[in-house]
Amino acid sequence: MTAAPPLRVILSGVALAAGFIALLALYRHLPGDRRDNTVAGQALRFLAAPADVGKLRVIALGSSLLWAATPQPANLQRASMQDIDWLRMTKGGAGLGPLQESLEVIERHRPDVLLLDENMLLPDTGNVLMDPLREETWHFAKKTVAFLSAGKLTSPIASDWERNDQERHFSCASNLVRLTEAQKHKHAVELQxxxxxxxxxTGLIARLSSLARSGVRIVLLDIRRSAAMEQETAQQKQQWRTHLQTILAGDNIVYLISPGYPQQSLYCDGSHLNAAGARLFGPWLHAQLQRLRKER
Structure with a gap:
């Protein structure tokens, strides 16, 4: 039997781990270019810039479903919607997670429209403590490598996790395309x-209601999955959505449901639209935003 390490070794390890976590927590709030690339900083740069006259200013917060449905880099998205001033920020899974950092900015510098993928109103599927720490560890490692190789603590390209979805296409990776019917069914049961x-x-509902009362149009967008996936989850999803519409309603609250596409070939995995599906979704979304612009 292997002898247990001495108590002082265990305590030293715990102290070292706690110190590293504390360092990362401090690092996240230090001034400098790191802060400029956070979700809140990205929202602030967008909203604090002078507004283009006649354009509808829209911030969209969503899950990977929104990223897949609007896969182009940010500059191409803006070029395809020239009458819309657009910023999209997404995260994996349900719940706002780190995107919640942008809400305080949105409350101070109000956009015309705050579009929320309805997955953002579901419970967060991430780890609210460990997910940010993992990302900070990765960023800190990149900075260290840059310092050792170039002699300065900087990154040549702003590619931090919070803005990657703005700069690159969503890809139907092979592990998504090759999901079996049994795996898709298992995901449907998880969604149910x-x-x-x-x-x-309740705090998030109150903040969204307050934003709506202040004049921000709140758009709750249901990005539909494949017909088979929607059919399996229809009852539970409709009950959840009906409850949401009961507690979050009023002037400036808009509910949208995206088109349902019967062709399975338009989806990577039964949930995420592929490039062909996104080419159909994009004009539909643009038309909905144009309608809001005319109603302003």
């Missing part, structure tokens, strides 16, 4: 359970 058990964040 999520909708059934979901409890709404």
């Amino acid at each position: 359970d999520m909708y059934r058990r979901a409890a709404f964040d």
